[in-house]
Amino acid sequence: MSEVILVLGASGQIGVELTQKLRDLYGNNNVIASDIREGNKNMMVSGPFEIVDATDKETILKIVKKYKVTQIYLLAAMLSATAEKYPQKAWDLNMNSLSAVLDIAKEKHIKQVYWPSSIAVFGPKTPKQNTPQNTVMQPSTVYGISKVAGEFWCNYYHEKYGVDVRSIRYPGVISWKSKPGGGTTDYAVDIFFNAIEKGTYECFLSEKTRLPMMYMDDAVNATIQLMQTDSKNVKNRTGYNLAAISFTPEEIASEIKKYIPEFTISYQPDFRQEIANSWPESIDDSEARKDWNWQHKFDLSTMTEDILKNLKK
Ligand code: NAD
Secondary structure (H helix, E strand, O other): OOOOEEEEOOOOHHHHHHHHHHHHHHOHHHEEEEEOOOOOHHHHHHOOEEEOOOOOHHHHHHHHHHHOOOEEEEOOOOOHHHHHHOHHHHHHHHHHHHHHHHHHHHOOOOOEEEOOEEHHHOOOOOOOOOEOOOOOOOOOOHHHHHHHHHHHHHHHHHHHHOOEEEOEEEOEEEOOOOOOOOOOOOHHHHHHHHHHHOOEEEEOOOOOOOEEEEEHHHHHHHHHHHHHOOHHHOOOOOOEEOOOEEEOHHHHHHHHHOOOOOOEEEEOOOOHHHHHHOOOOOEOOHHHHHHHOOOOOOOHHHHHHHHHHHHHO
């Protein structure tokens, strides 16, 4: 049977690209985009769009019934850097939206849920290199706390109520079609726009800050691959570690210089440095690779080439 998918928070950085890929795969009319604000033009015209507050269970349920939705992808959230400014709002949005969607699945209105976690579940006491799937999770940010709690809610609903919920701990996701929404890894997107438009960039993290990252194409493919795999392959119901590349601002700048030799970068670390310092440098994602055959395609050099080629157009 064909799926009908509702994407909550579809107008954000990941949502616009994931929605497009889902529409290509499942048919434009079978993927309902929704958000509290409109998304880019392409998303708005290529298929159905509804204004939905992801914390409002009744409205979500109305849309689920209207379109006979079978799967929900819940992308609405407040991200790490913004959440530090509005901790209570972040907690309310991140937790109440997940509760609403998990309850709708528990009540059997839908069959499957996708909810992204993050490398922010880890904290200063977590091993920084090759961070294992199961390790210390003591985050120092409200965003990280909401992701740890969310992961355990997902696992609880799976164990107690049989809810088929799946999750990935995304690293920093890098894109050029859509701009990021207030995370600590946003510099790795901003740097490309600034390199093309101004030839220079002031980075809010220090030059040696190494963080796990991933190109949007890989993140979108991983998400759909996890959702499409047979349920018996999904052995982890908290959140899968997922990795592709790890690099520092200095390293990405020197990669960009290969294409724009006059490009310059300066460093002015702000409050986001402390968040970055609490996160891993690299991630062990062998369980995702083993359980559902995850493989990344893009490394730092192929990603940089692809982004600059597209942005220059
Ligand atoms: P984003 O901030 O770009 O987009 C979030 C979207 O949610 C926005 O369009 C916003 O308008 C919408 N939204 C906010 N409040 C809402 C509400 N009450 N109801 C409905 N929509 C609402 O975020 P993103 O980067 O696309 O992230 C998507 C998910 O992936 C989030 O759960 C985030 O924590 C996770 N994640 C992202 C990254 C990354 O690098 N982008 C890394 C790790 C995890």
